[in-house]
Amino acid sequence: MSGRRKISRREFVAGMATTAAAACLPGAMALPAFAQQGRGPQERVEFKAVPFALENVRLLDSPFLEGAKANQKYLLSLPVDRLVHNFRVTAKLPSSAEPLGGWESPTVELRGHFAGGHYLSACALGYASTGDAAFKEKGDAVVAELAKCQEALGNGYLSAFPEDFFDRLSAGRPVWAPFYTLHKIMAGNIDMYTYCHNEQALKVAEGMARWMGHWTIGISDAQMQRILRTEYGGTNEALYNLAAITGNWRYFETARKFEKPSFFDPLAGHRDELKGLHVNTHIPQVIGAARMYELSGEPYYHEVASYFWDEVTSERAYATGGTSNGEDWDTDPGNLKGALSLWSEECCCGYNMLKLTRHLYQWTADPRYFDYYERTLFNSRLGTQDSQGLKMYYLPLETGFWKYFNSEYNSFWCCTGTGAEEFAKFGDSIYFHNANDAFVNLFIASEAQWPEKGITLRQETRFPEEQGTTITVKVKQPVAAGIGVRIPSWVADGGSASLNGKALPTFASGGSYLEIRRTWADGDKIEVKLPMRLHAKPLLGDPTQLAAMYGPIVLAGRLGTEGLTKEMQYDVDHGNTELAPPHARPVGSSEINVKSAADAQSLAWLEPVAGQALTFRTVGQKDAATLIPLHRIIGERYGVYWKVNSEHAEQG
Numbered sequence: 001m002s003g004r005r006k007i008s009r010r011e012f013v014a015g016m017a018t019t020a021a022a023a024c025l026p027g028a029m030a031l032p033a034f035a036q037q038g039r040g041p042q043e044r045v046e047f048k049a050v051p052f053a054l055e056n057v058r059l060l061d062s063p064f065l066e067g068a069k070a071n072q073k074y075l076l077s078l079p080v081d082r083l084v085h086n087f088r089v090t091a092k093l094p095s096s097a098e099p100l101g102g103w104e105s106p107t108v109e110l111r112g113h114f115a116g117g118h119y120l121s122a123c124a125l126g127y128a129s130t131g132d133a134a135f136k137e138k139g140d141a142v143v144a145e146l147a148k149c150q151e152a153l154g155n156g157y158l159s160a161f162p163e164d165f166f167d168r169l170s171a172g173r174p175v176w177a178p179f180y181t182l183h184k185i186m187a188g189n190i191d192m193y194t195y196c197h198n199e200q201a202l203k204v205a206e207g208m209a210r211w212m213g214h215w216t217i218g219i220s221d222a223q224m225q226r227i228l229r230t231e232y233g234g235t236n237e238a239l240y241n242l243a244a245i246t247g248n249w250r251y252f253e254t255a256r257k258f259e260k261p262s263f264f265d266p267l268a269g270h271r272d273e274l275k276g277l278h279v280n281t282h283i284p285q286v287i288g289a290a291r292m293y294e295l296s297g298e299p300y301y302h303e304v305a306s307y308f309w310d311e312v313t314s315e316r317a318y319a320t321g322g323t324s325n326g327e328d329w330d331t332d333p334g335n336l337k338g339a340l341s342l343w344s345e346e347c348c349c350g351y352n353m354l355k356l357t358r359h360l361y362q363w364t365a366d367p368r369y370f371d372y373y374e375r376t377l378f379n380s381r382l383g384t385q386d387s388q389g390l391k392m393y394y395l396p397l398e399t400g401f402w403k404y405f406n407s408e409y410n411s412f413w414c415c416t417g418t419g420a421e422e423f424a425k426f427g428d429s430i431y432f433h434n435a436n437d438a439f440v441n442l443f444i445a446s447e448a449q450w451p452e453k454g455i456t457l458r459q460e461t462r463f464p465e466e467q468g469t470t471i472t473v474k475v476k477q478p479v480a481a482g483i484g485v486r487i488p489s490w491v492a493d494g495g496s497a498s499l500n501g502k503a504l505p506t507f508a509s510g511g512s513y514l515e516i517r518r519t520w521a522d523g524d525k526i527e528v529k530l531p532m533r534l535h536a537k538p539l540l541g542d543p544t545q546l547a548a549m550y551g552p553i554v555l556a557g558r559l560g561t562e563g564l565t566k567e568m569q570y571d572v573d574h575g576n577t578e579l580a581p582p583h584a585r586p587v588g589s590s591e592i593n594v595k596s597a598a599d600a601q602s603l604a605w606l607e608p609v610a611g612q613a614l615t616f617r618t619v620g621q622k623d624a625a626t627l628i629p630l631h632r633i634i635g636e637r638y639g640v641y642w643k644v645n646s647e648h649a650e651q652g
């Protein structure tokens, strides 16, 4: 893409020099020069916009609030004694609780990732999102039990599996992903400190960080790089966060050991060498690079994060915004031909790409980052939970499959964990601000307080069923400020805005902000119309397959319920976890016959169904199909990509 900022050679060399210098010192990395200034680690880059604090945003009625409530109900249903059982057993403390199953069962090597990690993050986020003390109490209770286990173990180590897993890791013997699991537990405790002000959780996280620092002493750089071939999640990111919270450079030094130059260097040099990599292993490492950029200002890390984001979102993402097939990137850039399957799009990847997007947005306040965020949130995240709060692992994109959800107590996939967090924090990216301006980035019914200005924004919308939004300003006394409403890149002709019922003379083009600066009075009302239109999104590298979109929404063909029993849609609840439906066999097709490729692209083969929002039907086809938003489809087979048959044109 021509718009990418290329790094200058001088910047690149400066970044590399820091890495190279550090790499010369096994076991005791040199701190960067800026660390000698007598201050603790803190943000060194200017944020152009920061999110409204989660505790200042409340969702109003919408599918997001419904989803959040189902998730909350599920979180509160999990008993603390079952969650902490494996931790207590590992610490040789008594526990008579019935163990959880799936990836939390006593014999699975990832145990603890959800119970002592994602679960704490989700409770902390749930508390911040709702103010409901039940989440804080639940999280506090788990933290208190984990602290007892850590104390019993005596050296800062905390996990639901024994420390000798790390001996296997350092010896190169098979073991699943021990640092990945510790990352989740550390992040969960950091979140409990950040959102629930739980000081004990901060102590637990610091104990774990000290243990990690100690463990890595004496491990050579070469051996550490071998160790880092095993998935380690966002260990670097969690340690950078802890360093910034505590002002302690030791955690920063430890974080730098969890960095893979073999992965980062090509990205900093703007080379896509992602083919063959396991996707969800790598996105969190880049989030760590983004955090490192924020704490260091080193251009190298900026390039790693921004080039990676550009490449994944433009060259490796589906129409839905999701990425990965069979958990890997197994194709060249810009080519997803053959990458539609039952195993397309691991849900964790969408979650982590949204997390990365928030960082990049904060550095730039560029609304185009929210074109991607919105597309991924609505198409890859919103529809991946059922009404009981159960989550999906893969979002199948091969025609004829369906959505498959975890069981209540016997799955606990990675995506159960990231999903529990996602559905606990929908309020975190709707509104951002800087010193003077607030930015409305997502159209989700909600109310947000901006305490620095004494302004409350109330957004009422049924988006995407409604093509626009209304924002009412509440103030105790008149306040001067700017409000920027994101005008998405997908907006069709005819967009408009009004203030207190009077049309504004100008609008903004797609991919920018409509900015209104004035002294706001109580009750001022901004109404924005954002007309949508149908548009085609061809599969990268294969113009004979395309997805139909309406505004940011991916439409999917409804293909019926043949053979879909409950057990085909839910992981079994008796211990054996499966990632995909048993005996999964696609039924139905999504094909269109048109005269030419141009006809296919124009979507003239679709027409709206009168009286039903976001509902379309194929026209001029042998078998008519109905399309509705992918996020609304649960319990039936679907087709996202349409195979284009344009034989007439080719023969003629």
Ligand SMILES: [Zn+2]
Pocket (backbone or CB within 6 Å): 280, 346, 347, 348, 349, 393, 413, 414, 415, 416
């Ligand atoms: Zn996952």
